[in-house]
Amino acid sequence: xxxxxxxxxxxxxxxxxxxxxxLGLAALTVLCSLMLGGAIGLARCYGPTxxxxxxxxxxxxxxxxxxxVVLVWTYxxxxxxTGAVLPPFWAGLIALTAQTAAYVAEIVRAGIESVxxxxxxxxxxxxxxxxxxxxxxxxxxxxxxxLPAFGSILSIAIKDTAIASVIAVPEYLDxxxxxxxxxFRPIEVYxxxxxxxFIILFPVTRTVDIAYVRLAHLGRS
Amino acid sequence: xxxHWSVVWDNAGALAxxxxxxxxxxxxxxxxxxxxxxxxxxxxxxxxRPFAWFSASLxxxxxxxxxxxxxxxxxxxxxxxxxVAFSPFVTALVALGLNVSAYNGETFRxxxxxxxxxxxxxxxxxxxxxxxxxxVVVLPQAARRVLPVLASTWVSLFKDTSLVSxxxxxxxxxxxxLIRSRTFRVLEVLTAMAVIYxxxxxxxxxxxxxxxxxxxxxE
Amino acid sequence: MxxxxxxxxxxxxxxxxxxxxxxxxxxxxxxxxMEVHKTEVVCLIGPSGSGKSTLLRxxxxxxxxxxxxxxxxxxxxxxxxxxxxxxxxxxxxxxxxFELFPHxxxxxxxxxxxxxxxxxxxxxxxxxxxxxxxxxxLADKAKSYPANLSGGxxxxxxxxxxxxxxxxxxxxxxxxxxxxxxxxxxVLNVMKAxxxxxxxxxxxxxxxxxxxxxxxxxxVFERGTIIEQGPPTQIxxxxxxxxxxxxxxxxxxxx
Numbered sequence: 001x002x003x004x005x006x007x008x009x010x011x012x013x014x015x016x017x018x019x020x021x022x023l024g025l026a027a028l029t030v031l032c033s034l035m036l037g038g039a040i041g042l043a044r045c046y047g048p049t050x051x052x053x054x055x056x057x058x059x060x061x062x063x064x065x066x067x068x069v070v071l072v073w074t075y076x077x078x079x080x081x082t083g084a085v086l087p088p089f090w091a092g093l094i095a096l097t098a099q100t101a102a103y104v105a106e107i108v109r110a111g112i113e114s115v116x117x118x119x120x121x122x123x124x125x126x127x128x129x130x131x132x133x134x135x136x137x138x139x140x141x142x143x144x145x146x147l148p149a150f151g152s153i154l155s156i157a158i159k160d161t162a163i164a165s166v167i168a169v170p171e172y173l174d175x176x177x178x179x180x181x182x183x184f185r186p187i188e189v190y191x192x193x194x195x196x197x198f199i200i201l202f203p204v205t206r207t208v209d210i211a212y213v214r215l216a217h218l219g220r221s
Numbered sequence: 222x223x224x225h226w227s228v229v230w231d232n233a234g235a236l237a238x239x240x241x242x243x244x245x246x247x248x249x250x251x252x253x254x255x256x257x258x259x260x261x262x263x264x265x266x267x268x269x270r271p272f273a274w275f276s277a278s279l280x281x282x283x284x285x286x287x288x289x290x291x292x293x294x295x296x297x298x299x300x301x302x303x304x305v306a307f308s309p310f311v312t313a314l315v316a317l318g319l320n321v322s323a324y325n326g327e328t329f330r331x332x333x334x335x336x337x338x339x340x341x342x343x344x345x346x347x348x349x350x351x352x353x354x355x356x357v358v359v360l361p362q363a364a365r366r367v368l369p370v371l372a373s374t375w376v377s378l379f380k381d382t383s384l385v386s387x388x389x390x391x392x393x394x395x396x397x398x399l400i401r402s403r404t405f406r407v408l409e410v411l412t413a414m415a416v417i418y419x420x421x422x423x424x425x426x427x428x429x430x431x432x433x434x435x436x437x438x439x440e
Numbered sequence: 441m442x443x444x445x446x447x448x449x450x451x452x453x454x455x456x457x458x459x460x461x462x463x464x465x466x467x468x469x470x471x472x473x474m475e476v477h478k479t480e481v482v483c484l485i486g487p488s489g490s491g492k493s494t495l496l497r498x499x500x501x502x503x504x505x506x507x508x509x510x511x512x513x514x515x516x517x518x519x520x521x522x523x524x525x526x527x528x529x530x531x532x533x534x535x536x537x538f539e540l541f542p543h544x545x546x547x548x549x550x551x552x553x554x555x556x557x558x559x560x561x562x563x564x565x566x567x568x569x570x571x572x573x574x575x576x577x578l579a580d581k582a583k584s585y586p587a588n589l590s591g592g593x594x595x596x597x598x599x600x601x602x603x604x605x606x607x608x609x610x611x612x613x614x615x616x617x618x619x620x621x622x623x624x625x626x627v628l629n630v631m632k633a634x635x636x637x638x639x640x641x642x643x644x645x646x647x648x649x650x651x652x653x654x655x656x657x658x659x660v661f662e663r664g665t666i667i668e669q670g671p672p673t674q675i676x677x678x679x680x681x682x683x684x685x686x687x688x689x690x691x692x693x694x695x
Contacts, residue, residue, distance in 0.1 A: 064422030066380035068394055069415050076401075077411045155285075162287035166387065173290055186297035193290055201285035342502055343539035343598075347553040347605060348529035357556050361543050 007183035008192055018175030019196065025092060025164065025171060026157040032097040033153070037104020044105055045112050046134065055105070062102035067163050071095040075167040092164035100157060107153070111146035112138060148215055151208035155201055162197075172196065228406040229413040239396030240417060246313060246382045246392055251375060253318040258325020265330050276326060283323035289384050292316045296388045313385035321378055328374065332367035333359060369436050372429035379425060383418070393417060450477040453513060453609055453640050454499065460507030461494055461664075468494040470664035471508065476609070476657075479638040483651040485675075486661030487687060492644040495661075496611050499642070500524065500531045513608075529557060532602030536614040538594040540586040546573060546597045547582040553605045565604075572600040576630050592623025596630055603634075610634065612643040648693050652676045660684050 008015070044055045062070070075091035086094075115138050123133035165174035173193065180189040229236070264276035283291070295316040300306050307315070336359050344354035386395035397414035401407055454476040461469040469491045476482050484492040497503040499510060501517070501524030510517045517527060540549050550569035554560040560568070573579050576596040586594050595615060602610060612631065616624045628650050635641055635654050645651060651658055652672050659669040660681070668681040676693065679685045 060423060060426060061419060063376075063426045064380075065415055065418045066383040066394070066422075068383040068386070069411075069418055072394075072398070073411045073415050077408045080408045159287040162289045163384065165289070173287065173293075177293070180297070187301055190290065190294040190297055194286055194294060197287060197290060198282070198285045202281070205281075205284055337539075339535060339537055339539045340541065343533075343535060343541070344552075345502065346500055346528055346531075346533035346535075347601070348525055348557040349553075350525055353556050357552065358541050362541075365543070 003188055004185055005188050005192070007179060007185050008188060011179055015172065015175055015179065015192075015196075018170060018172040021089075021169070022158065022161045022171040022173075023200070025089065025096070025161045025169065026154070028093055029096040029100055029157045029161070030154050032093070033100035033104050033157075034150070036097060037101035038108055040101060041105040041108025041112070044109055046130075059102045059105050062099050063106075067096070067099055067160055068166060070099050071164060071167050074098075088164070088167050088169045091167060092161070092169045096157065096160055096164065100153060100160070103156070104150075104153060107146050107149040108142075110149075111142035114145050115141045144215060148208055148212040151204065151211055155204045155208065158197075158201060158204070224409055225406055226409050228400070228404050228409050232400045232404075232410075235396050235400060236393065236413070236417065239391060239393040240421070242310075242390070243379070243382050243392040243394075243421075246310070246317070246385070246390070247375070247379045249314055250317040250321055250378055250382075253314070254321035254325050254378075255371070257318065257322030258329050261322060261326030262329035262333060265326065266333060279319075280323045280326050283320050284327075288316070288320055288381055289387065291320055292384055292388060309385070309388045309390045312388060313382075313390045317378065317381065317385070320381075321374060324374055325371070328367055328370045329363070332363040332370070335366055336362050365436055369429065369433040372432045376422065376425050376429050379422060380418075450479055452476070452511075453478050453480075454642070455511040456495070456508070457511070458508035459495065459498060459505055459510060461491075461498055461503060462506050467664050469498070469505075472661075472664070472666055473508075474659055474666060474669060476640060476642055478640050480656045481635045481641045481643065481654055482657045482659060483655040483672075484642070484644045484659050484661060485646070485648070485651060485687075486667075489663075490661035491664040492661045493613050496533075496613050496642065496644055499611060500528050500533055502533075529605055530607055531609045531611055532605055532607035533611045534595070534598050534602055534613065534615050536617050538586070538591070538598045538618070540589075540594050540598055540601070542586050545583050545585055546578065546589065549586070549597055550601045550604050553601065557605070568604055569600070572603055573597070575603075576600045577626070590623055591619045592626045595619065595623075595627045599627070599630055599634075609640045609642060612641065612645070614644050614646065616645065616647055646691070648676065648688070648691060660687065662687070 040055055040059070043051055044059070047055070071092060074095035075086060075088060078091070078094075079086045119137055119141065120133055123137040124130070128136065161169075161171050162173040164171055165177065168174060176189050176193045180186040183189065261276045261279065264272040265280075267273060292313065295312050296309070299312060299315065333355075340358050340362070341351075341354045344358040345351070349357065382392055383394040386392060386398065389395060393414065397410055401410040404410065452475050456472055456474050459469050459472045460467075472491065472495055474482075484495065486492055494503060498505045505519050512527060512530070518524060540546075541552065544552065547566060547569050550572055551562075551565040554565040554568055555562065558565075570579065570582060573582055576599060578593060578596055578600070581589060581593060581597070586597070589597065599610075599615075615631070616627055619627065624647070628647065631641070631643070631650070632654050643651075643655070655672050657669065658672050658675040660667050660675060660679075660683075662683055668675065668679060668684045670680075674680065675684060676688065679688065
């Protein structure tokens with residue numbers, strides 16, 4: 001079995017474009033889901049009961065349904081409901097954000113709940129309002145504990161962008177598939193893809209591991 | 222909008238069979254990946270450098286690759302590399318099995334390592350061999366710690382089986398997409414697919430949550 | 441070889457010859473030599489980090505030694521802790537943190553050695569275990585799990601567990617240091633009874649009253665060496681070495 005990487009060398013610009021889209025989509029997903037998920041997480045902890053019930057239902061539903069299903073539904077079914085056309089990239093962004101925000105919300109909840117209840121009581125006893133207690137005492141402590149978990153969100157987002165290939169978002173995996181089909185050299189193409197993804201993801205997961213170790217002591221009261 | 226929900230009932234049989242295959246795939250993968258994970262964990266914790274390195278490398282590899290890529294790679298590379306043609310189901314099993322084994326390996330390793338050193342010392346002090354200490358004292362305790370994490374992994378696996386639809390394994394996602402392209406009833410079929418996954422996934426996620434509350438170790 | 445002034449006629453069980461142990465750059469044992477005779481109770485005392493626990497753990501091979509020899513009944517023990525399995529069956533160890541197996545009842549804990557290591561039939565192992573639990577005063581707790589036992593009760597079960605292997609020597613690593621004051625007494629009583637029955641015991645402890653009353657021989661450690669050893673009357677009433685005196689007064693020992 002001889003390996004011929006020339007199609008890859010030939011089409012490196014094509015693949016690089018795909019890689020750019022992978023990273024771009026991942027970054028945007030992380031950004032949007034941090035904002036959305038942060039808001040959902042806070043509302044889930046401190047909002048009125050009916051809001052909390054709704055949000056818990058949303059979070060649990062997103063945890064129960066595969067990413068593929070959300071992507072496919074968003075791209076094919078949502079336009080039918082809204083009547084608006086949705087290009088693949090934006091469908092992908094909406095679907096991935098909706099999913100990832102649920103995880104972010106759970107991280108936020110876990111972070112807030114990990115702060116000792118005595119802290120909130122002490123803050124209120126000092127005369128702070130609820131908002132001040134949350135902003136100045138609870139959140140700073142909670143955020144430190146959330147940081148390693150947020151890191152893994154980036155890793156998950158990058159991996160999930162690959163699933164967006166299913167709705168023809170031209171990210172790296174989709175482009176790899178195209179190239180494999182055209183060049184009839186799937187082994188070389190997919191081996192290269194594995195190397196590329198590994199090189200991108202390894203530093204991220206490594207950093208998260210280190211962050212967990214370094215910040216573990218802060219997680220203990 | 223002109224909706225015909227009857228298309229779901231008309232194809233209920235096919236959807237049911239797809240669901241069956243989803244469940245079968247999940248169960249079969251876990252059946253392989255639990256012993257696989259234990260093996261990898263013991264290799265990682267053994268004194269032997271080559272075993273430990275191999276196990277650690279395998280785990281790192283699968284942590285840093287998208288599962289969909291692993292599935293495609295298995296589909297195209299395995300037959301060419303091994304010279305044997307595998308059915309899509311077997312290919313899917315291999316890809317999922319390797320992936321989940323790597324994650325389980327890390328889970329079991331962390332679970333075993335979380336048992337206080339003093340426990341194995343007390344076992345050794347009684348005259349037990351290293352393997353006896355592992356079997357009688359460490360593993361039974363680690364099993365309790367590991368259970369909630371395994372449950373979460375199970376739920377993720379259940380969802381990830383949808384990915385093998387891309388290599389034409391006839392599980393739920395593939396079946397639903399097929400029905401959609403045959404009937405053109407996009408919204409109804411895709412919504413039905415989502416709802417079926419929700420009905421199956423939601424209780425599993427809640428069970429995993431309960432296990433985490435009951436058996437989880439808080440830091 | 442006479443290392444001690446208070447020689448007894450009893451045969452030597454354990455002999456330590458110039459034992460050394462290093463952890464990285466920290467010297468835990470800097471050449472320790474001593475003897476333990478049959479039926480003796482030897483107490484090791486001294487400040488934390490002085491090497492007492494390390495010596496105990498080297499004795500049953502939980503730590504390897506980097507120099508010198510440990511001799512059990514005339515046979516030199518292997519340095520690296522391998523092949524120590526048979527040796528460990530002849531020694532019992534009691535840990536500061538009890539280290540009972542939380543997933544087993546008290547009875548199962550005590551029976552675990554005979555069952556797994558000696559491969560006794562279950563009934564015989566459990567009978568032996570029940571008898572030992574009776575001996576330490578916990579027959580009624582046989583079916584309890586360690587989580588439902590007090591510290592003192594757990595430690596007594598741990599002692600029974602070690603005794604179930606019918607060891608020649610019992611090693612105690614600060615057995616009462618993790619106990620509430622109320623429960624220390626019940627454990628020391630069990631140890632005292634054991635001593636009176638003639639068990640050879642090597643005890644690392646901070647309980648000076650116990651050492652004064654029960655020990656036949658006391659060894660004082662500091663920074664990995666033995667600074668003084670002798671009968672309790674010498675160590676506690678008229679120590680020969682200034683550092684010993686300082687250590688004891690630091691503990692509030694009024695003599």
